[in-house]
Each structure stands twice: as structure tokens, then as C-alpha cells.
Amino acid sequence: MLTKKQLDLLTFIQKRVARDGVPPSFDEMKLALDLRSKSGIHRLITALEERGFIRRLAHRARAIEIVKLPETLGGEAAGFQPRVIDGDRPASRPAAAEHVVASAMELPVMGRIAAGVPIEAISHVSHHVAVPGAMLSGRGEHYALEVKGDSMIEAGINNGDIVVIRETEVADNGDIVVALVEDQEATLKKFYRRGGAIALEAANPAYETRVFPEDKVKVQGRLVGLIRTY
Template sequence: MLTKKQLDLLAFIHKRVQRDGVPPSFDEMKLALDLRSKSGIHRLITALEERGFIRRLAHRARAIEVVKLPDSLSGKSGFAPRVIDGDRPDMPPPSAAREVTTAAAIELPVMGRIAAGVPIEAISEVSHSVAVPSGMVAGKGQHYALEVKGDSMIDAGINDGDVVVIRETSVADDGDIVVALVEDAEATLKRFRRQGTSIALEAANPAYETRVLPASHVKVQGRLVGLIRTY
């Protein structure tokens, strides 16, 4: 049996992985559970791991696999574990682990690169295509992919060289990771938050400062729905 805090943390991790395609950072877990320090999160994660609800993957930063859910969270629809890599492993996975069958994948255009760091020029041309699991692009709207350049989102599990899958949209909720077009000139991948009449574009790396801009200077181009890592 799980304590309320353990259940709340498991539900939060599962919800964020399903929504964003990447796990929440320890800071986000701490805020979500209203804890004062990350040590409390470490204890909760250890307890969930000991009880067999999650598994931490070796040699990967914050990589968590949700192995199972209690009945109160899983419902009757069933649950399939989803692994989100947080860093490159020391050794590449076997070739079978990297194969994507044609029946289970679709081709998405890769629209160049997106800055996870200092913003770069806006992107508008297709450079190539990439196969992604069809379940990653379920739902309404058009989808496209971008190659990540920079390390400002590493604490959100997004590394330099990763490919992010984006669903086209012009709206976002606070906390969403979005493709933001700044002053119609530069595109960046950041976490979106409203601050009165301004928009804050937050990095997930303490080395980068949050950019606060007038709302009229920021246009949301899409929301992150998945991530692909090539070994």
C-alpha cells in the first residue's frame, strides 16, 4: 500500500510523461508535492522503486520507467510502461532496441533545428524526415519534428542532438514545453509561463536565465508531445 505522498508522486510522474513525453524534474516534483527539499523526493522515489512501481535506469540521468500503477490510477483501460531516456548510456543498446517497424511508425518532417539554449533563427524548411511511433502523434493537429541544439532543457530530459516531436498549436498552458517564436525572428524550445501581461520562457538548466518578454513578442508555434534519442 502506498502513502498519499507516494501515490501523489507516482500519479504526477505518470501524468507528465503521458502529457509531455518527458519526465518532470526533481524541482517540479518538489513543487507539485509542496515539499521543502529534494531529499524528500529522493526518499519517495526510493520507496516507489522498492515497492516495484518504478524503476530507475542505470547510467541515465533521471531516467524513470513506470512499471505499474495501483488500481486507483490505472483504471480498467490497462497500462503499458513508457521509458523516457534522460541521458545517453555508456554503451549503445542492441540494434533490435532501435528498430521501428513500418506498421507501428509514421514519417514526420524534420524542420531543421530548434535552440535549447540561445535562440536561433526561425525554422521553416524541411531538412529530412524521421520515423516515429504512431502513438506519439495520436490526437488532433499536425505534427513535425525538430533537432535540438543546446543544453538548456537537460533537466527536463532533453539533450543536445535529441529530436523532439511537436504538435502544431498557437496556445499553451503554464508549464508546457513549447516552440516559441520570439519577435518573429528566432525560435526556441522552452517552458511556457504567463506573468501578467508578459510571457516567461524558462530553461531547464540553472546556467540559463529565464527570458521575460511582452506577450505580443512571443508566438507559440507548437507543444512538445514526444522525444526521440538516437544512439
């Protein structure tokens, strides 16, 4: 039996994973539940873990998987699956950008994307990766990128992860996007519009938010999923 706060937190995590493919940060949980400190979130997370509803991944900051849901949210009978998935990278295949493989889609991995200091724009296919079809939300083309750096670690995105991106040129505040800076640097950050400027915000306090004139930043896609290889 869960308390109201425990159920509220589990519901919030589940909705954010379903929307973004990654769990929310502790700060986002604190704001969503209107708590004054992160210590309350730590207690709720521990309680959910002890009751078997979630699992925290060892040595992975802010990485949370939902193991099951209470019947009021659909439970295991509803076929819930966490959108952070494990698996080995497949061998490189010289195929079209996307093609169906069983119940999965095979996407091109377009090199690396910086979750830290921006790196050169991504423009080549390094290999392909199989992605569950259910992860590919919305219309438009999808592609994958390998994450380099730790600036998004509090959003559950770690160095070496594969992020699944849906191509789009628009984003809402708070979306995690692939941003092209000054037509030559690509980075994975949270997107915020501030008047005539664009703020690219990390999910790691060690990195400062970078602000650019609106015409210097182009959205290349929005995060819809995450694949972790162990």
C-alpha cells in the same frame, strides 16, 4: 505495497508523462506533493526504483521511465507504455510530411531547436522519424525537432533528443513550447504569460528566464512526446 506518498508521486509522474511526453522536474514533484525539500523526493524516487516501478536512465539527469504501475492505476495489464521511447533514427526518405508506416506515423524532422541560447528559426526538413501513433495527441499537424543544448535537462530533455511537437499558436502557463522570438530565433522553453509579456523559462538553473513583449513571441507548437536515441 506502496505508501500513499509513493503512490501519489508515481501517479503524478505518470500523468505528466502522459500529458507532456517527459517526466516532471524534481521541483515540480516537490510542489505537487507539498514537500519542503527535494531530499524527500529523492527518497521517494529511490523507493519506487527499488520496488521496480520506475527506472532512472544512467547519466541522464532527471530522466525517468515508468516500468510498471500498481493494479490501482491499471498496472501492466492496462497496456501502459512510457512515452519516452528508444530507437535509431531512420534513413532520410523524400516523402510527404506525414504518412502511415504500420502502427506508427512518420514525421519530418525540421532541423534543430535550441534548448539553450535561441538559434535561427527552423524551416527545412533534414530527415524523417517514425513515431508511435498514440504519441500524437490532439488535432493538428505534428513535426519533430532535434534538441541542441542542455537548458531543458531538468525536464528530462537532453542534447540530441528528438522532440515531437503538435502545431498550435496557443499555450497554457507551464507548457513546453517551440517559441519563435522576433520572427527569427526558435527555442524550446517553458511558456509563461506575465501581463503583457511572455517569459520563456529554462529547466536548468544555469540559464536565466528570458522575458519579451507579447508581440515579440509566437508559439509554433507544444511538446507532446520525446524520442531518445542511444
